[in-house]
Amino acid sequence: MNKIIFEKESxxxxxxxxxxxxxxxxxxxxxxxxxxxxxVRRLHEIKAGHSDINIYMNTIIDKAINHYYEEIFLKNY
Incomplete structure (x- = not known):
């Protein structure tokens, strides 16, 4: 990974x-x-409000799908 140092920031x-x-x-x-x-608007709101300002949209969508999968298939209803 590349590393850039800005003024007082990394x-x-x-x-x-x-x-x-x-x-x-x-x-x-x-x-x-x-x-x-x-x-799409909701996805952008989730990305904007996430604690990691550099999170990728792919990561958000992947976690959402995995959460939904666990709710449907891995919890015994």
Missing amino acids: FEGNFNGTTPPIDGEYFTVKRGYKLRPST
Whole structure:
């Protein structure tokens, strides 16, 4: 990863645009989906309000899908 130092700040970023892996698994599959404008607005609000200002949208969506999966399939209702 590249590291840039601004005045009194340090930024370690990934400048080639790839989302960092989660649990060692890289984001390698590309899919195309259409979303409602209200859903995109919510995603942007989640990203803007996240404690990590550098979080990737892929990470947010991945965590949301995994959370939903666990709710549906891994909890015994």
